Amino acid sequence: MKKKLPVGIQSFVEIRTEGYYYVDKTFFVKKLVDEGKYFFLSRPRRFGKSLFLDTLRQAFLGKRELFQGLFLENNWDWSKKYPVVYISFGAGVIRSRDELVETFFSILRRHADKYQITYQEKLPNKRFEELILRLNEKCNQKVVVLIDEYDKPILDNIDKPELAREIREELKNFYSVLKDADPYLKFCFLTGVTKFSKVSIFSGLNNLEDITILPDYATICGYTQEEFENTFADRLEGVDLSEVRRWYNGYSWLGDPVYNPFDILLFLRNYEFRPYWFETGTPTFLIKLLLERKFLVPELEEVEVGEALLESFDIETIELETVLFQTGYLTIKELRKRGPRRRYLLGYPNLEVKMSFTDAVLNFLSERLSAKERLIDRLYDALEAEDFEALRGIFYGFFAGIPHDWYRKTELAGYEGFYASIFYCYFAALGLDVRVEEATNQGRLDMAVTFEGRCYLFEFKVVEDKAEGKALLQLKEKRYWEKYQGKCKKIWLIGVEFSKRERNIVSFEVEEIKKA
Numbered sequence: 001m002k003k004k005l006p007v008g009i010q011s012f013v014e015i016r017t018e019g020y021y022y023v024d025k026t027f028f029v030k031k032l033v034d035e036g037k038y039f040f041l042s043r044p045r046r047f048g049k050s051l052f053l054d055t056l057r058q059a060f061l062g063k064r065e066l067f068q069g070l071f072l073e074n075n076w077d078w079s080k081k082y083p084v085v086y087i088s089f090g091a092g093v094i095r096s097r098d099e100l101v102e103t104f105f106s107i108l109r110r111h112a113d114k115y116q117i118t119y120q121e122k123l124p125n126k127r128f129e130e131l132i133l134r135l136n137e138k139c140n141q142k143v144v145v146l147i148d149e150y151d152k153p154i155l156d157n158i159d160k161p162e163l164a165r166e167i168r169e170e171l172k173n174f175y176s177v178l179k180d181a182d183p184y185l186k187f188c189f190l191t192g193v194t195k196f197s198k199v200s201i202f203s204g205l206n207n208l209e210d211i212t213i214l215p216d217y218a219t220i221c222g223y224t225q226e227e228f229e230n231t232f233a234d235r236l237e238g239v240d241l242s243e244v245r246r247w248y249n250g251y252s253w254l255g256d257p258v259y260n261p262f263d264i265l266l267f268l269r270n271y272e273f274r275p276y277w278f279e280t281g282t283p284t285f286l287i288k289l290l291l292e293r294k295f296l297v298p299e300l301e302e303v304e305v306g307e308a309l310l311e312s313f314d315i316e317t318i319e320l321e322t323v324l325f326q327t328g329y330l331t332i333k334e335l336r337k338r339g340p341r342r343r344y345l346l347g348y349p350n351l352e353v354k355m356s357f358t359d360a361v362l363n364f365l366s367e368r369l370s371a372k373e374r375l376i377d378r379l380y381d382a383l384e385a386e387d388f389e390a391l392r393g394i395f396y397g398f399f400a401g402i403p404h405d406w407y408r409k410t411e412l413a414g415y416e417g418f419y420a421s422i423f424y425c426y427f428a429a430l431g432l433d434v435r436v437e438e439a440t441n442q443g444r445l446d447m448a449v450t451f452e453g454r455c456y457l458f459e460f461k462v463v464e465d466k467a468e469g470k471a472l473l474q475l476k477e478k479r480y481w482e483k484y485q486g487k488c489k490k491i492w493l494i495g496v497e498f499s500k501r502e503r504n505i506v507s508f509e510v511e512e513i514k515k516a
Contacts, residue, residue, distance in 0.1 A: 002234055007265045010050035012058050016066045023227045023261075025052055026072035028220045029059050032211075038178075038188045041220065042195045042212040044251075044328025046262040046277060048221040049191040050090060053148045056189060057084050060144045082186055083135040085111060088148040093156045097166045100153050104128070104174060129177045132184050142186035145178065151192035154315070159285050164315050182207075194313040194326045210311065213332070218255020225249065228259055235268050247273050250349035252332045260328070263352065278356035283329060287364045289320050297361055297421035298436035298447070303330060303346040310344050321346065329357055351431060358428035361421070365402055372398070379426055383451045388494070392508040395496075398422060399504045416462040419498045420446060423458065438483070445480045455488035457481060461497045467507030471495030481513045 006020040015022050025048075032039055043049050058066050062081035067073045087107050094100050104124035108131060112119060117134050121127045135143045153171065157164045178188055188208075195210060211217040219227075225245065229236065248263040266276040290297065305321050313322050324330040325346055334345040348354040359376075366372040375394050382390040399422070420436075424447060427434045433450040447458040457480055461471040472495025475481075481491050490512065497507035 005265045005269055007262075007269065010054060012051060012054040013063075013066060015051070021231055022070075023223055023231050024070050025220060026055060026059070026067060026070045028052070028217065029056055029072055030075050031216070032056075032189070033187060036209055037185070038208045040190045040192075040195065040208050040210045040212070041217070042192055042210075042326055043221050044260070044326070045193060046260065046280060047251075047328070048261050050088070050148050052221055053086075053088075053146050053189065053191060056187075057086055057144075057146055060084050060187070080141070082141050082144045083115065083139045084144045084146060085131060085135070086146050086148075089152040090149040094153040094167070095157070096163070097170055100167055100170055103153075125174050125177050128174060129181060132177070132181045136184040143181075143184055144186050145188045147175075147188075147190045149192055150175070150190045151194050155193060158315070158318075161315055168315060194323070195311055212311070213253045215253075215255040218253040219258055221261075222251055222258030223261055223264055224256050224258055228264060232264075232268060239271070243273065247351045250331060251328065252349070254332060254335060257349075275352045275356040277328075278352060278360075283327070283357065283360055284364065286320065286323060286327070286329070287361055289318065289323075290361075291364075291418075293320060294417070295320060296417040297358065298417075298424040298434075300324070300330065300357070301347055301436055302333075304336070305344050305346060307342050307344070310346075329353055354428055355431050358425040361425045362398075362429060365422070366398075367401055371401065376426065376429060380430055383454075383456075386454075386490075388492075388508070388510045392505065395423065395426070395508075396505050398426075399498075402503075416460055416498070419462070419496075420458075420460045423447065423460070423496070438480075445475075445478075448484070450488070453488060454490045454492070455481075455484045456492050456494055457484070458494050458496060461495070463497050463499055463506065465499055465501050465506075467497050469495070469497075469507065469509065471497050471507065472509040472511060476511070485513075 003021045004019055006015050006022070009015055009020065014020070041049065059072060059076060060082040061084055062078055064073065064076075064078040067076070089103070094103060101124055105127075108119070108124065108127045111117070111131055115135060115138065117131065117138070119127050119130055121130045132143050132145070150171070153167045154164050157167060175190075178185070190208070195212065211220070223231070228244075229241070244264075244267065248259050248267065249257050251258050251260060260277045262280070263277045267273070303321050303324075305325075309319055309322055310325060311322075313319070313326060321330070325332075328349070330346040331349040332344050333347045336343040336345060348357070362372050362376075363369055375398055378390065379394050382388075382394060399419070424434055424436060427449045435448045435450075436446070438445040438448050445457055446460050449456040449458070457475060459471040459475045459480075461468070461474075463470075472493060475493040475495055481493060484491050493511045493513065495507065495509045496505060498504065499506040
């Protein structure tokens with residue numbers, strides 16, 4: 001009989017006692033305790049952070065029976081049991097500072113009930129400190145503090161900067177207790193999606209080691225290819241593993257790439273390729289930021305950033321690349337060292353994220369989603385039928401449907417990259433092979449799209465008013481198609497020109513390259 005799939009289950013106890021699959025990550029429990037005391041880990045949502053934290057909790061509580069057959073069973077001192085303070089902000093949405101304070105009190109009340117403690121202090125941070133001291137005294141053991149989704153109250157309100165700052169300061173006050181409590185602490189582990197700079201929320205916690213992009217901890221959450229194939233072997237008969245990899249693998253933190261567990265578990269339940277992880281959250285705030293800052297959507301294929309930009313997040317200066325990486329829409333593709341400097345090449349982790357993110361951009365710009373969906377369906381049909389008049393009509397219709405007031409607010413009407421981004425999003429949302437800024441021996445081609453062995457080479461231009469024919473002319477003069485000869489059964493050159501005044505296509509010229 002097959003084991004059950006632990007979809008949405010974050011309890012290590014339940015997984016180990018109720019017949020669920022479990023990918024053994026207990027090696028990392030031992031490794032962390034052997035190597036230090038204070039740790040921080042950032043991973044995107046639904047990546048297994050909460051399950052790992054609960055695994056730590058059960059180990060420190062000395063629940064050896066839960067670890068039978070796992071790495072930790074014979075690699076842990078089970079004679080010692082530690083009091084554990086477990087704090088999670090994962091449930092619900094905190095909408096005010098008062099709600100946050102009440103959440104603090106609720107968490108502290110639960111611990112008081114469990115350990116039969118009566119508080120003397122009134123303020124939440126003082127009660128937190130009192131809890132640690134009393135547990136140390138009562139249990140005659142140092143205390144373990146585990147904090148899950150430490151940053152969620154801030155991220156819940158990231159579109160309200162003033163409130164987000166208020167909440168940040170309250171959290172900072174609460175977490176600051178850990179510094180002075182050091183003599184009474186055995187181990188401390190914080191998880192979250194974002195890493196705020198040390199001058200903000202981590203002020204005072206200078207001894208907190210960030211293991212987010214350490215290669216040794218790259219696979220602490222998520223499933224490697226080997227773990228996926230070994231653990232779920234009895235459910236993989238007839239499954240196209242290369243297609244599963246293309247859709248869902250590719251998240252990287254300088255080690256082996258991993259799958260998001262949420263995707264894999266739902267795929268194995270349904271055996272359908274769908275954007276399971278992406279559908280659990282909407283990146284509207286990020287898309288709005290992306291367009292406001294005139295960031296080209298195709299450039300998300302390759303984004304190079306420095307170490308400081310990759311690791312630190314602040315409410316006052318939100319860096320788009322930082323948030324896209326920390327939330328899982330981009331991942332590390334390559335580490336580039338330039339002397340002592342480290343640079344990181346970021347890109348989409350997999351097909352799910354690329355298709356879904358570009359589709360979400362189109363949703364953001366569309367007045368009616370049903371109309372956009374029809375256009376995407378028509379786009380596929382037009383490519384299949386080699387119907388270029390229909391192709392032109394699809395994009396013309398989309399641009400015509402964008403409210404003029406939106407252009408006024410963003411000043412994107414004369415911005416060539418904006419129009420090119422829409423073409424890119426449509427093709428990427430179909431899951432096609434889309435290459436941007438393709439290098440040739442004559443320069444860089446704006447965009448190349450491959451569909452069923454046929455290649456469509458695009459050049460985009462913005463003109464003041466009327467068509468000038470320069471886009472197709474450049475494609476022909478630069479002879480960009482030569483790179484694709486022998487690789488495509490048919491090649492078309494497509495020159496597209498947009499009018500600043502009309503805010504739409506004024507020229508859509510197509511020419512097929514005939515085989516010699």
